[in-house]
Amino acid sequence: MKAMIFAAGLGTRFKPWTDHHPKALALVNGKSLLQRNIEYLQKYGIHEVVVNVHHLADQIIDAVEANKGWGSRVHISDERTELLETGGGLLKARPLLEGDAPFITLNVDILSNLNLANLIAFHQSKKPLISLAVTNRKTSRNFLFDANDRLCGWRNNTTGEEKIAIPTSPYFAKAYSCAVVFESNIFDLIRQAGKFSLTETYLDLAKEHMILGYDHSGDHLVDVGKPESVAIAEKYFTD
Secondary structure (H helix, E strand, O other), X not given: OEEEEEOOOOOHHXXXXXXXXXXXXXXXXXXXXXXXXXXXXXXXXXXXXXXXEOOOHHHHHHXXXXXXXXXXXXXXEEOOOOOOHHHHHHHHOHHHHOOOOOEEEEEOOEEEOOOHHHHHHHHHHHOOOEEEEEEOOOOOEEEEEOOOOEEEEEEEOOOOOEEEOOOOOOOEEEEEXXXXXXXXXXXXXXXXXXXXXXXXXXXXXXXXXXXXXXXXXXXXXEEOOOOOHHHHHHHHOOO
């Protein structure tokens, strides 16, 4: 199985570090976020990884090369000419990811002890197009699921805006963990192009295809989006 780590973002919430460094190289207990995610994938036998780059891309490429991929085979998806967000970034990485097997995506600034083997087993058992790792934690935006864990919509809890793909009642709101298993045929189904978020794709495809939420509430999960969140991450991710 292959994986992709989204690492191309500007890291604007992580300033001033990101004025001179990519967020992917921010350190948590002496290891960069990128290294931690690559080693996390290795625990589950995933050693072929795509990393997309944009902001200060050369620093990430140099770190990968200097550390020999931290023991994994790392492919670079180069977005230096245009930042494509998660959906566009996934499409650009298609030649590096597509094949006969499902693949996983992670966000470089999310650290979790989610058991990926359980997420993969869930995906293989339920056979959806996409499996989204989710939890019950509080967040500004939620995906909305039905009683059978099928994705039905999205809600912005700050503005009240909702985007509904499948009307139902009641909705069960869950927070997105940014760990996802995709079936390999996803690339033939995506209707968006250029720069776009995967959220758009999920809500578009949910009308016609099974997209399920896998609840792993209770696991550690830290969004290392701001400098002050490093101290929180260091409490849980010590090795």
